[in-house]
Amino acid sequence: MTGGTFESVFGAPPEAVGQAPGRVNLLGEHTDYNDGFVLPIAIAQQTRVSVRRNAGPEFRLHAAELDQAVRFTLDAPPAPHFATYVYGCLVQAQGAGAQVPPLDIHVASDVPMGVGLSSSAALEVATLRALRTLLSLDFDDVLIAQLAQRAEIEQAGVRCGILDQMASSLADTRRALLLDTRSLERRFVDLPAGCEILVLDSGVPRALAESGYNARRAECEAAAARLGVASLREVTDPQLLDSLPDPLRRRARHVLTENARVLKAATSSSALDFGELMNASHASLRDDYEVSVAPLDRLVELLQEHPGVYGARLTGAGFGGACVALCREGEWQAIADAVLADYAASGHAGRILVPAPA
Numbered sequence: 001m002t003g004g005t006f007e008s009v010f011g012a013p014p015e016a017v018g019q020a021p022g023r024v025n026l027l028g029e030h031t032d033y034n035d036g037f038v039l040p041i042a043i044a045q046q047t048r049v050s051v052r053r054n055a056g057p058e059f060r061l062h063a064a065e066l067d068q069a070v071r072f073t074l075d076a077p078p079a080p081h082f083a084t085y086v087y088g089c090l091v092q093a094q095g096a097g098a099q100v101p102p103l104d105i106h107v108a109s110d111v112p113m114g115v116g117l118s119s120s121a122a123l124e125v126a127t128l129r130a131l132r133t134l135l136s137l138d139f140d141d142v143l144i145a146q147l148a149q150r151a152e153i154e155q156a157g158v159r160c161g162i163l164d165q166m167a168s169s170l171a172d173t174r175r176a177l178l179l180d181t182r183s184l185e186r187r188f189v190d191l192p193a194g195c196e197i198l199v200l201d202s203g204v205p206r207a208l209a210e211s212g213y214n215a216r217r218a219e220c221e222a223a224a225a226r227l228g229v230a231s232l233r234e235v236t237d238p239q240l241l242d243s244l245p246d247p248l249r250r251r252a253r254h255v256l257t258e259n260a261r262v263l264k265a266a267t268s269s270s271a272l273d274f275g276e277l278m279n280a281s282h283a284s285l286r287d288d289y290e291v292s293v294a295p296l297d298r299l300v301e302l303l304q305e306h307p308g309v310y311g312a313r314l315t316g317a318g319f320g321g322a323c324v325a326l327c328r329e330g331e332w333q334a335i336a337d338a339v340l341a342d343y344a345a346s347g348h349a350g351r352i353l354v355p356a357p358a
């Protein structure tokens with residue numbers, strides 16, 4: 001870890017600390033901004049935000065891993081992108097009634113960045129948790145997720161759904177969180193017995209993620225408008241999609257089938273069935289939703305071909321980043337070694353993200 005501790009940077013211990021995990025989404029990709037269903041699980045890697053009131057007038061923010069420091073006030077957003085997430089949470093907390101004093105803020109994190117494991121949501125939720133403790137705010141975990149999502153949309157400028165923030169705020173590492181993103185109703189779901197999760201980074205940066213993500217959102221909104229519904233969640237009969245022109249029909253078909261896969265997985269106790277649903281999700285993201293890239297397809301294919309793997313798919317927004325596999329318990333290391341060696345032979349450098357490296 002670079003960049004020093006809170007005390008070495010600011011010369012005194014913090015008054016409050018907030019922690020929040022990253023997440024891996026097992027099923028339910030690109031469904032959240034369509035009011036649909038998602039099935040994330042928290043990962044062991046966490047972001048820790050420590051805070052202390054300062055004499056003002058500025059906020060002083062230090063990010064240990066990035067080795068970056070920035071000063072700002074709540075009147076104007078700071079320039080570094082990572083700082084807009086923190087700034088956004090402070091602004092949103094203020095909007096929700098908190099009196100936020102000038103603070104020294106220290107961020108430390110081992111959540112991998114830029115691979116689809118929600119490092120930004122972990123930063124947002126940890127920031128709001130630190131504020132909640134410092135100021136004795138009566139924000140519950142759902143409100144924290146909602147404020148975090150608003151910060152990401154309004155201050156960081158990313159039109160995300162609520163999957164990442166709800167997962168970081170409410171998921172746990174042992175059971176998946178089945179979430180209805182329309183009502184925010186949720187329950188924990190056990191993974192099939194005898195399974196464990198492996199997440200591999202494809203090593204492909206998510207270059208087009210932002211423009212591609214916004215384009216897919218716009219296509220879903222256009223499809224819903226043509227069908228005369230508020231969101232694609234309202235459509236359950238696939239035949240209705242026949243009236244849509246391509247590519248809207250395929251985009252909407254992904255959303256419908258993906259919602260169905262989440263609901264089916266949540267009631268399935270069989271690893272084989274769960275894995276099949278993950279494989280089908282990847283095919284749908286690749287062919288109908290078109291958010292995969294060739295190296296990611298290759299890595300997913302290598303995982304799917306391994307006898308110790310029940311199913312695998314890209315996870316997160318796509319366009320690069322990570323994939324997740326449901327593996328036979330006790331075999332993740334052997335699977336990762338074999339698959340990453342084959343992946344390297346095809347000219348790509350992948351790495352293990354989950355389980356967290358020791």
Ligand code: GLA
Pocket residue numbers: 028029030031032033160161162163164316317
């Ligand atoms: C990103 C967004 C989420 C969700 C996923 C795709 O992680 O932040 O809201 O839309 O992509 O499922």
